[in-house]
Structures are given as C-alpha cells and as structure tokens.
Amino acid sequence: xxxxDSFRTEIGKWLEANCPPSMRKPMGPDEDLxxxxxxxxxxxxxxxxxxxxxxxxxxxxxxWPKQYGGGGLSxxxxxxxxxxxxxxxxxxxxxxxxxxxxxxxxxxxxNEAQKSEHLPKIVRGEIRWCQGYSEPxxxxxxxxxxxxxxxxxxxxxxxxxxxWTSYADYxxxxxxxxxxxxxxAKHDGISFLLFDMRSPGVSxxxxxxxxxxxxxxxxxxxxxxxxxxxxxxxxxxxxTIAKALLQHEREMIGGMGLGMGGSGGGGSLDQxxxxxxxxxxxxxxxxxxxxxxxxxxxxxxxxxxxxxxxxDEAKSGTGPGAASSMFKLYGTEMNKRxxxxxxxxxxxxxxxxxxxxxxxxxxxxxxxxxxxxxNSIEGGTSEVQLNIIAxxxxxxxx
Amino acid sequence: MSLALSExxxxxxxxxxxxxxxxxxxxxxxRLRDAQDPVGFSRDLWKxxxxxxxxxxxxxxxxxxxxxxxxxxxIVLEECxxxxxxxxxxxxxxxxxxxxxxGGNETQRKEILTAVAKAERVLAxxxxxxxxxxxxxxxxxxxxxxxxxxxxGKKTFVLDGHVADQLVVVAxxxxxxxxxxxxxxxxxxxxxxxxxxTRTIMVDGRNAANLTLDGVEVERSxxxxxxxxxxxxxxxxxxxxxxxxxxxxxxxLAEAFERTIKYLKDRKQFGVPIGSFQALKHRxxxxxxxxxxxxxxxxxxxxxIDENRPDVSQLASVAKAKLSDxxxxxxxxxxxxxxxxxxxxxxxxxxxxxxxxxAELTLGDAAYHRARFAALSGF
Numbered sequence: 009x010x011x012x013d014s015f016r017t018e019i020g021k022w023l024e025a026n027c028p029p030s031m032r033k034p035m036g037p038d039e040d041l042x043x044x045x046x047x048x049x050x051x052x053x054x055x056x057x058x059x060x061x062x063x064x065x066x067x068x069x070x071x072w073p074k075q076y077g078g079g080g081l082s083x084x085x086x087x088x089x090x091x092x093x094x095x096x097x098x099x100x101x102x103x104x105x106x107x108x109x110x111x112x113x114x115x116x117x118x119n120e121a122q123k124s125e126h127l128p129k130i131v132r133g134e135i136r137w138c139q140g141y142s143e144p145x146x147x148x149x150x151x152x153x154x155x156x157x158x159x160x161x162x163x164x165x166x167x168x169x170x171x172w173t174s175y176a177d178y179x180x181x182x183x184x185x186x187x188x189x190x191x192x193a194k195h196d197g198i199s200f201l202l203f204d205m206r207s208p209g210v211s212x213x214x215x216x217x218x219x220x221x222x223x224x225x226x227x228x229x230x231x232x233x234x235x236x237x238x239x240x241x242x243x244x245x246x247x248t249i250a251k252a253l254l255q256h257e258r259e260m261i262g263g264m265g266l267g268m269g270g271s272g273g274g275g276s277l278d279q280x281x282x283x284x285x286x287x288x289x290x291x292x293x294x295x296x297x298x299x300x301x302x303x304x305x306x307x308x309x310x311x312x313x314x315x316x317x318x319x320d321e322a323k324s325g326t327g328p329g330a331a332s333s334m335f336k337l338y339g340t341e342m343n344k345r346x347x348x349x350x351x352x353x354x355x356x357x358x359x360x361x362x363x364x365x366x367x368x369x370x371x372x373x374x375x376x377x378x379x380x381x382x383n384s385i386e387g388g389t390s391e392v393q394l395n396i397i398a399x400x401x402x403x404x405x406x
Numbered sequence: 407m408s409l410a411l412s413e414x415x416x417x418x419x420x421x422x423x424x425x426x427x428x429x430x431x432x433x434x435x436x437r438l439r440d441a442q443d444p445v446g447f448s449r450d451l452w453k454x455x456x457x458x459x460x461x462x463x464x465x466x467x468x469x470x471x472x473x474x475x476x477x478x479x480x481i482v483l484e485e486c487x488x489x490x491x492x493x494x495x496x497x498x499x500x501x502x503x504x505x506x507x508x509g510g511n512e513t514q515r516k517e518i519l520t521a522v523a524k525a526e527r528v529l530a531x532x533x534x535x536x537x538x539x540x541x542x543x544x545x546x547x548x549x550x551x552x553x554x555x556x557x558x559g560k561k562t563f564v565l566d567g568h569v570a571d572q573l574v575v576v577a578x579x580x581x582x583x584x585x586x587x588x589x590x591x592x593x594x595x596x597x598x599x600x601x602x603x604t605r606t607i608m609v610d611g612r613n614a615a616n617l618t619l620d621g622v623e624v625e626r627s628x629x630x631x632x633x634x635x636x637x638x639x640x641x642x643x644x645x646x647x648x649x650x651x652x653x654x655x656x657x658x659l660a661e662a663f664e665r666t667i668k669y670l671k672d673r674k675q676f677g678v679p680i681g682s683f684q685a686l687k688h689r690x691x692x693x694x695x696x697x698x699x700x701x702x703x704x705x706x707x708x709x710x711i712d713e714n715r716p717d718v719s720q721l722a723s724v725a726k727a728k729l730s731d732x733x734x735x736x737x738x739x740x741x742x743x744x745x746x747x748x749x750x751x752x753x754x755x756x757x758x759x760x761x762x763x764x765a766e767l768t769l770g771d772a773a774y775h776r777a778r779f780a781a782l783s784g785f
Contacts, residue, residue, distance in 0.1 A: 398691045
C-alpha cells in the first residue's frame with residue numbers, strides 16, 4: 009500500500025509536469041482522441057508531445073512488459089495511473105485497436121519476432137491497426153468466413169471481402185481472419201494473419217451509417233501477397249486466437265457506455281431531465297421520466313460495481329467465467345437504453361439533424377442515439393452473447 | 407474494501423450453508439406452514455443461531471455480540487435466503503435491534519440487546535400503517551401524559567409481531583402523517599394493556615401481525631431516542647435492514663435461478679432437454695446477468711454500512727430496487743420454466759415465488775426505492 013501511495017505521488021507529479029495544457033482540456037466537438045498511425049497529421053503539436061512522453065514511459069500500454077515498450081506496471085499501479093489521469097483531466101494519449109485488441113493476443117500467441125516487431129509500434133502509436141473479422145456472409149456466424157488465404161510456397165495469397173472493418177480507411181495494418189483450409193470443419197480451417205493495408209490488392213470503401221458517420225468500411229482483397237512470417241499462432245489454429253481477441257473487444261465495447269468512449273450525451277441525465285422536462289419542488293416534473301432516470305443511474309451503479317467485483321475476484325482467482333460476454337451484453341444494452349432515455353428527455357430537440365435551432369449537445373445526441381444501435385451488434389450481437397453465456401457459463405446443452 | 411470474499415468470509419459462507427441446509431431446509435418452512443405452527447419459526451433454530459453468534463453478529467462485543475460487520479451478517483442472511491429459512495433475523499436483528507442499538511439508551515441496549523445476542527429475545531418493529539411501505543406516513547398518535555405517553559393507532563405487516571416479546575412502535579408526537587418531523591419510537595411490551603395483536607397468515611408462510619394500540623400507556627423511559635426526532639434513527643435502521651433484506655433476497659433468487667437451470671437440463675420434451683431451446687436459453691442467460699448484478703450491489707451496500715460511507719442510503723435503495731426487480735423476474739420465470747409442476751404445491755419452486763413477492767414488497771418495492779433514490783440524489 010505504501011508503495012502504491014508513493015507511486016501515486018510520483019505519477020501525479022510526473023503527469024502535472026508532462027501533460028501539456030491542451031491535453032488537460034475536455035475535447036471540443038470537432039476533436040477526436042489520438043488514434044496514431046503513420047499518416048497521422050498533428051495540427052496540435054502538444055498532442056504529439058503528449059503521446060511521445062507517455063509512450064516513453066510505456067504508459068500508453070501500462071501493463072505491457074517493458075521489453076516491448078510497455079509500462080511494466082501491475083494492475084494496481086495501472087489503476088492508480090488511470091485514477092491520476094482522471095483526477096488531473098488528462099486525455100488518453102493514445103487509443104487504438106492495437107492497444108485494446110491485437111496487443112493482448114500477440115502477447116499471448118505471437119512469436120518473439122512478431123512481438124518485437126509490432127508491439128513497440130503500437131505503444132508509440134506509429135502503426136494503426138484495423139480488424140478484419142466480419143464478412144457479408146459471416147456476421148453472427150463469424151466462423152463461416154470465406155476470405156481465402158492460399159499457400160503459395162513463400163507467401164499466402166489472400167482473396168475475399170471483409171465488412172464492418174472499423175476505420176479501415178485510416179488503418180496501416182490489418183489483423184485478419186482467413187480460411188486456410190476449406191475442407192476442414194469451419195472452426196478448424198481458420199488462420200490469423202497480419203498484413204500491411206498498403207499491400208497491392210487491398211482496397212477500402214467506407215459505409216455510411218444511419219447516424220450519418222462512416223466509422224465502418226468494406227475492405228476488399230484481390231490477390232494480396234502476405235509473407236508467411238505474418239501468420240500468428242498455428243496454421244488453421246486461428247479460431248482460438250479470434251475468440252481470445254473477441255473477449256478483449258467485448259470488454260472494450262461493454263465499457264463504452266461508461267464514458268470510456270463517446271461523449272455519453274454530455275451532461276448527467278438528471279440535470280438534463282431537469283433542464284428539458286422542468287421541475288416541481290426541485291424534482292423532475294415528469295414522474296415517469298424521473299423513475300426512468302433513477303432506474304438508469306441505478307443500472308449504471310450495479311454495472312460498474314460488477315466490473316469492479318470482477319476485477320477484485322480476478323485478483324483473488326475466483327472471477328466469473330465468460331465475464332466479457334456479460335459485460336458486452338449489459339454494457340451495450342444499457343448504453344442503448346441511455347440514449348433512448350436521452351431522446352425522450354430532450355424531446356424534439358433530440359430530433360435535429362444539422363443546422364440552426366439545435367445546440368451541439370442536442371445534435372450530438374441525435375447522432376449518438378443512432379450510433380448506439382450498432383453497439384449491440386458489433387463485436388457479436390446481444391443474442392450471440394446470450395448464446396455464449398447459456399453455453400459456457402450455464403452449461404445448457406446444444 | 408474488496409468485493410471478493412476473504413478466506414474467513416468464505417469459511418463463514420460454507421458453515422452457514424451447511425447449517426441451514428441441515429437444520430432449516432426448504433421443507434422445514436413447509437412443515438411450519440402445514441402444522442400451522444403457532445410460533446412460525448423454529449425456536450431451536452433461533453437458539454442455535456444465537457450460539458453460533460449470528461443473532462448478534464453485528465452487535466458490539468460488550469453487548470454480547472460478535473462485533474463483526476454487515477459483510478458477515480449478509481453472508482448468513484444470503485444462506486438463510488437460499489432455503490427460505492424463517493428466522494427472526496430481519497425483525498429482531500435488523501429492524502428492532504438496530505432501533506435500540508442506534509437510538510436506545512444504555513439500559514435498553516444492555517438489557518435487550520444482550521438477550522438478542524443470545525437469541526433469547528424476539529423483537530418487532532411496528533411501522534407500516536397502510537398497504538405500502540411509507541415510513542413517514544404515520545398516523546398513530548403518542549400523546550404526552552403525566553406518566554409518559556399514550557399510544558393510539560393501528561399497525562400492519564409487523565414482521566414477527568405476534569411472537570415478539572417487545573415491540574418498537576413508531577408513533578407521532580407531533581405533526582401530520584407524511585411529515586418526517588414529529589416521529590418518535592417507543593418500546594412496548596407485548597402484554598401492554600390496550601395492545602391487541604392479531605397474527606396474519608401470509609402467502610410466504612412467514613410471520614406478520616396487525617396491531618391495534620388502543621390508548622396503550624408507556625412510561626417516559628420507553629422512549630427510544632429523542633421525542634420528535636425518531637426519523638433520524640428510523641432512516642438509519644431502515645437503510646441497514648433494507649440492505650440486510652436484500653442480502654437474504656440474493657440467496658433466494660440465486661437458489662431459484664440455480665434450481666431452474668438444473669430443471670432446464672433435466673426436463674426433456676421432444677426428446678431433448680428443454681434447456682437446449684434458444685427461447686429458454688436466452689431468458690436463462692438474461693437471468694444470470696441479473697443474478698450477477700444483484701450480487702455485486704448487495705456486496706457493495708453491505709460494505710458501505712461497515713465503512714460508514716455517506717452513500718449508504720442511496721445504496722440501500724439501489725440494492726433494494728435491483729433485488730426487487732430481479733427476484734420478481736426470476737420468481738416468475740422459474741415457475742414458468744418449471745411448467746405445470748411449477749404451479750403445484752408439491753414442487754418447492756412455488757415457495758420461492760411466494761417468498762419473492764413478499765420480500766419484494768417488504769420495506770419498499772422497486773418503484774418506492776427509485777423515487778427515494780431520486781429524492782436523495784436531488785432530482
């Protein structure tokens with residue numbers, strides 16, 4: 009405990025000295041977090057400075073081993089770092105799928121050369137990764153994917169199509185599920201490949217969503233040559249890695265409703281309800297809205313407490329299994345309920361699409377409400393999560 | 407405080423589970439019900455719980471208690487909830503016992519609570535007057551007279567009221583029903599003149615009673631806490647009792663859930679276990695999530711009492727609202743999934759449904775606690 013206290017003091021001082029002023033301000037409506045990447049253009053040099061300083065201590069990936077550029081921190085120390093960053097309003101220096109998804113599975117399944125090559129670049133934000141999982145014919149039935157990788161002696165030749173590839177249009181590299189054995193059972197013929205999005209034959213086309221934004225793409229592969237050294241794990245053994253990575257993805261998406269991603273509607277629900285629905289003797293005037301706001305705040309409390317319990321139990325080795333499916337399911341469904349409630353609270357002010365008559369928060373709510381509909385689909389639908397819980401946790405028969 | 411159980415707490419959990427499954431399995435509740443047992447719980451069981459230190463588990467050691475925390479009491483309550491064990495833990499330890507612990511004078515605490523710790527005393531809190539939990543909606547009057555006070559009014563849903571040796575009665579010394587100010591708590595012996603106690607037979611087989619106080623005279627020393635400021639004590643009592651009840655509900659809903667999952671695996675229709683049907687799998691998985699959330703918030707709320715945290719009241723409402731909704735869902739789903747056998751008296755799952763509904767409505771349902779949470783949170 010004493011060590012943690014001195015660590016906290018040291019970290020607090022270091023952050024104060026090293027986090028540039030603009031990185032301690034809330035993000036403006038046109039700003040995004042730093043996703044890094046080789047094509048990243050820094051309009052604000054402090055953003056780059058902040059990334060470099062954090063990366064120099066491995067704090068962009070606090071718990072990764074030092075030999076790959078990580079911070080080498082214990083989970084308790086990493087928690088202190090996160091708490092201090094929150095206390096001092098420091099923005100995350102870097103967010104990426106390399107950090108949340110690929111890194112953890114490379115650490116577990118990658119060979120030494122792959123770890124040494126890719127992990128430090130993720131830590132420093134030099135390479136931005138995207139995820140090649142879903143295909144037009146393989147959504148919930150992910151293992152039914154058809155993108156082929158043929159063994160051509162010194163390389164694999166990849167042909168096929170991916171969809172819902174988040175930010176493929178900004179990504180430098182892709183981690184991709186490909187079918188290497190078309191005759192094996194569907195789970196047993198899949199491999200996990202890494203390749204450069206600049207490889208000849210790769211093309212990307214963004215998809216416009218109901219929210220108006222285009223975070224997802226269609227990604228096409230035509231005779232893409234991939235060096236054999238870019239195979240992670242065993243040939244045809246990719247499904248195990250795919251599932252491990254999905255757990256990390258689900259935890260990330262499940263936490264989004266808690267303000268770790270997105271603006272969360274900007275402002276607490278109860279304050280917004282007071283502002284838009286009026287008050288009577290200090291209470292939200294509409295008793296139904298008041299009840300639903302209370303319900304939502306309670307749900308959030310129960311959920312965050314469950315996340316914390318899961319962490320506490322993991323430390324003592326008694327953690328619940330398949331926890332990531334539960335968090336993904338509940339976190340996304342809760343986030344959807346939050347936006348439905350926000351729309352109800354804001355009334356017709358939540359119906360604006362663009363232009364005059366609506367403030368930034370209101371316009372953001374409209375778009376985020378629509379964006380939240382994808383939360384219970386991406387990374388495995390709620391129904392898929394229910395299947396996983398029924399099978400893996402409850403042991404219900406097929 | 408960690409939300410994971412410590413080694414000592416795991417040990418207590420195992421001991422408690424063994425104890426209740428051996429001494430108070432679900433069939434014991436059925437026996438008490440069918441025999442129309444005049445006490446409504448087993449005095450032997452209560453005595454044993456006294457010997458194990460559970461009746462006074464949260465009482466300080468100088469009052470003969472174990473000096474442990476709500477984290478520990480919660481474990482015992484949860485295990486009792488698993489077998490629907492009827493015990494005076496809620497009426498005596500959580501409700502009236504806390505009123506005396508938090509509001510009582512030296513004499514009251516010493517005399518009564520040391521007896522509670524030994525499980526030699528049963529107490530009850532006479533609070534509710536209408537069909538709903540509304541702790542300030544008190545019309546029962548306590549009129550000051552030369553020798554003390556004269557109490558007049560009616561009480562309902564008084565847990566263990568017909569077997570309590572002493573009752574803590576919430577009455578109004580000033581103000582009008584609905585007001586927080588003006589409430590006072592009085593210690594009334596069961597034999598008091600003018601007190602009529604009528605046992606009510608409840609759906610869950612547990613004890614409750616209606617009281618009529620027809621000019622019941624008590625001495626000034628019967629006052630628990632200060633006159634007119636009873637709500638200060640009452641609020642804290644209800645927070646603790648509500649969280650304790652939520653812990654009991656956790657055991658009940660977890661057991662009902664686990665029995666349902668087992669049934670889904672055992673029961674065959676169309677030649678396969680019914681648990682292989684997705685229509686049931688998804689509902690089972692949704693219930694699992696509710697069980698997990700319920701467990702987390704109960705553990706958190708119990709620890710908040712032990713740490714004397716300022717958000718205990720809010721957590722009490724979060725916990726009771728969540729547990730009420732969850733036990734409602736799981737009780738109903740369990741009976742539906744058991745099918746025809748689920749609506750027979752012979753199958754035990756029906757007893758869980760009955761207890762679920764009684765517990766849901768005890769000390770405020772989910773809607774009550776959401777409104778209370780909103781008020782406490784300033785909206």
